[in-house]
Amino acid sequence: NAGVTQTPKFRVLKTGQSMTLLCAQDMNHEYMYWYRQDPGMGLRLIHYSVGEGTTAKGEVPDGYNVSRLKKQNFLLGLESAAPSQTSVYFCASSSVVGLRNEQFFGPGTRLTVL
Amino acid sequence: GEDVEQSLFLSVREGDSSVINCTYTDSSSTYLYWYKQEPGAGLQLLTYIFSNMDMKQDQRLTVLLNKKDKHLSLRIADTQTGDSAIYFCAEALYQKVTFGTGTKLQVIP
Numbered sequence: 001n002a003g004v005t006q007t008p009k010f011r012v013l014k015t016g017q018s019m020t021l022l023c024a025q026d027m028n029h030e031y032m033y034w035y036r037q038d039p040g041m042g043l044r045l046i047h048y049s050v051g052e053g054t055t056a057k058g059e060v061p062d063g064y065n066v067s068r069l070k071k072q073n074f075l076l077g078l079e080s081a082a083p084s085q086t087s088v089y090f091c092a093s094s095s096v097v098g099l100r101n102e103q104f105f106g107p108g109t110r111l112t113v114l
Numbered sequence: 115g116e117d118v119e120q121s122l123f124l125s126v127r128e129g130d131s132s133v134i135n136c137t138y139t140d141s142s143s144t145y146l147y148w149y150k151q152e153p154g155a156g157l158q159l160l161t162y163i164f165s166n167m168d169m170k171q172d173q174r175l176t177v178l179l180n181k182k183d184k185h186l187s188l189r190i191a192d193t194q195t196g197d198s199a200i201y202f203c204a205e206a207l208y209q210k211v212t213f214g215t216g217t218k219l220q221v222i223p
Contacts, residue, residue: 004156031209040122042202042215043157050209090156094209099144100164101206105156 001026006091006106013081013113021076021109023091031094032074033058033103034066036087043090049074081113118205118214125220132193134217136186136203143205146179148188151200151216160188160201195221 004025013019023032030051035043045058049068063085065077074093078085088110092103118138126132138146144165149157163170163177163186170177176189186203200216 033211035213040215042118042120043213045212048209092156094211096209099206099208100162101145101209101211102147102159102162103149103157103211105158107154107156 003027004091004093004104004106006089006109008109009107010110011112013078013111015082015113017081018077018079019081019111020078021089021091021111023074023076023093023106024072025074025091025093025104026072027093027095027104028071029093029095029104030071031096031101032068033092033094034064034074034076035090035092036060037090037108038087046076046089081111083113085111086113087111118203118212120201120203120214120217122215123218123220125222126193127222128193128195130193132188132190132197132219132221134188134190134201134203134219136188136214138184138186138203138205138212138214140205140207140212141181141184142207144208145206146177146186147204147206147211148175148177148186149202149204149213151202153199157202190219193219193221195223197221 033048034046047066052071
């Protein structure tokens with residue numbers, strides 16, 4: 001099992017450009033998440049999905065859109081990148097067992113917006 | 115909203131015990147977690163504790179939970195250089211998980 005994979009690993013964008021980050025999981029998990037990690041701020045939730053075809057906003061959704069057309073994939077889009085979106089982006093998936101929600105993380109995408 | 119707070123940095127000598135602290139605000143949290151992030155990698159679950167427990171031990175790791183004070187701690191016994199990483203606590207209520215700011219543990223040989 002590959003677990004959670006993310007593509008690309010690194011990307012440099014110019015302000016105003018668009019891009020899509022792809023997350024894939026092979027664990028048949030219902031829930032998927034996108035976080036951003038910035039120094040001193042921990043992980044902040046951007047958007048999440050509780051199942052195929054559903055998405056919901058997290059703590060910092062502005063400037064991002066998501067889609068979950070297939071259960072195993074969760075896409076994060078930046079329509080018009082801004083320097084404030086320079087960050088490391090992590091995707092995670094989980095399956096809630098009882099009340100326990102153990103998240104499995106991908107290796108991250110390091111994005112720089114110039 | 116919920117805030118989960120941690121000190122940013124901890125430095126210990128190899129062989130000593132490390133104690134990483136966390137405070138959270140949502141008393142409804144059902145589970146609390148500790149994740150480890152090594153350089154250039156994603157987070158990996160280390161251990162967790164159910165909210166009706168006050169202690170959990172797992173080999174070198176001991177988790178203490180004080181629900182009254184909303185305080186969580188992770189003790190690592192006999193800290194090794196391989197334990198150098200960023201440690202995140204997280205609180206969860208169903209599908210919603212809130213992470214702390216992370217504590218960078220530096221282990222001095």
